[in-house]
Amino acid sequence: MANNPMDRFETMRVFARVVERRSFTLAADDLGLPRSTVTDAVKQIEARLGVRLLERTTRHVAPTLDGEAFHRRCVALLADLEDAEAAFGGAKPKGLLRVDMNGLLAGSFVLPKLPAFLAEYPDIELFLSEGDRLVDLIREGIDCVVRVGEPRDSDMVARRLTLLDEVTCAAPSYLQRHGLPSSIEALDGHRMVGFHSSAIGAVMPLEFMDAGMMRHVTLPVTVTVNGADNYAEMARLGFGLVQVPRYRVASELAAGSLVEVLPQCPPTPSCVSLLYPRNRQLSPRVRVFIDWLVQAFAETRR
16 A cells, blocks of 8 residues: 555554454455555554553454554544545445344334335345344444333433333233233233343333333243244244334234233333444544435335
8 A cells, every 4th residue: 555645544444443443354344455454554554653452362353452442543534534525526335234132023113114224225234133232333243233121221322212112912812812901900810921131130120101101010820032033933822912113013913913911001112212432533434324224214104
């Protein structure tokens, strides 16, 4: 790389990705560069600054204190550069955008509208990973995540996308054995499928809105799970009552393989939020995706 201002920005972009991915190899894969080019770019910056920016071992790469400080400046400068190019050159945001969200949530609310977004921003390359845990965004190279439930991580900026209606339901086979309850008091003798929440470290109780008041009910449990897909499947198999977002079981409710229970006392809606690191300046491609995602969820709710 020649030593000129634009090449400095390119080396800064390479260095920032190495820090975020904690790996020369993963950074090289993300940027579509040979690993040797990535290594040389970091060496070039260190030589120019006269400081060591990264601690390297055979299995781990981590920024030094100087490296952390320089990384923060790099991220801010790169974001400013992208903003300037977009504002004065008329260029649309481009580059790799990494987003993590649950697969069924994506399929129900995002993927059907995605062609329009990519047609508007053809130079954005979207990498969509699927998960429920709160990933380490910086270390895993993720720009933002979409999660269901109230966000608890104070290191993340959360933007609410929508509220999902929740439903209490059970399989017909279960209701044949235990009866269809007509009130919360009639739940005596019923069972629930346990959902173990990593956020609270315990099985979550059922919740019902009754005359404007929230009531929590814990029923006996035969099976406990910690994943949303298995939770719904246990209900289909007749293991007990569950409470899930309505969209997850809409087809089963329509087909009669699941039956809504106590519709007059629904659970509170679940919040869907988009989260991104508080200390990371957003690039233009992340900003336009966030704005588009807010609109996509708003249109789906109408």
